[in-house]
Amino acid sequence: MIADAIETAEAAAVNSIASEIEFGVPSKEIRNYIDTNEIDFAILGTHGKTDFSRYMMGGVSVKIVRTSPVPVMWVREPDSSGG
Template sequence: MIDIERILAPTDFSTHAQQALRYACDLAERLGADLYILHVLSEIVPTGPDPLLMPVMPPQFYQEDEDRAAKSLETVLDPSWGKPRTVTTAVRWGTAAEAIVDYASEQKIDLVVIATHGRSGLSHVLLGSVAERIVREAPCPVLTIRDTGKARPNAS
């Protein structure tokens, strides 16, 4: 039997991610699992003709961003979605896919539940797919949730 004790639900606070988080929360309750919620902040990459001339952001800028994200994670769950055994939140800096895969490895996550944004065509080629990369690189199974825009029926 497969034991799922630790579920990771990365979030960018979008409506797509909220739907996946709802699934993850419900699964964690049903399986008696711990729920880990991760938000990844993108590092600012200088662009322009001469990156050496770009202003450097002060350290408090990064700390304020991190503090805002951590505060948002505290209220991201709706109590009606279920009650996981425990909930752990974290904020990381970096590229989304890499940070999520690294966090899943570090925390020995058993299942990642992530939203797909449903991009196709040129936008998918240009922007890539974070979910697709996580499916390829994660150290555990990945459940992708496509937001159809419809409310999920109560599966009770």
Template sequence: MYSDILVPTDGSDASAAALDHALSLASQYGARVHGLYVVDWEPYGLVEEGKSILVDTLHSEGATAVASVEEAAGSAGVDARTSVVEGDVHRQIVDYVDEEGIDLIVMGTHGRRGLDRLILGSVTERVVRSSPVPVLTVRQRSSDGDGDGDGAHS
């Protein structure tokens, strides 16, 4: 049913929860997992000097985030491919789907706290609306253990 599953990641706990779901599905279907981190400096509105520092930092964060995907996939015995790209996050995700023949996107409903959390939440909504393939959204389990957020919604 699925041969290539995309997990957009920002390195957050919500992305890790989505990765757990994606790895479970990949194991069940013998699929490959794709970890994708998108460097998007536009929301920060920086001048050229600040932009290069931020882009370098975001690329470093991206490398760490996709390395986590690769490591988790290896531990689960799942084939993985990772990529760090630049651009508008939701557009890059949808473009990656088209370019790589992705069958399913599994992503967290929200990313990191603060501004990043709001940005990824809106990204998830945009991906759900524009994706040519099914999108499984996964909420992060709450830290107080009440179970809220451990379900998946599409």
């Protein structure tokens, strides 16, 4: 999945592409990466779960949006049914 995203970015001639794998609490590791690498805009994939309990408990992307010092955009994978 990460390799596919990198390939897509390279095909679109994105200027700077980096990938890194870290271990730990995902939201904390992503926030640390944003801070450490002077990221100015974050794009996060989301599964788009919409039930109220998931929203209140907060997934990784929700935690990033709440704590990020930079703008964050959520991107949902297209529906596989084509709809």
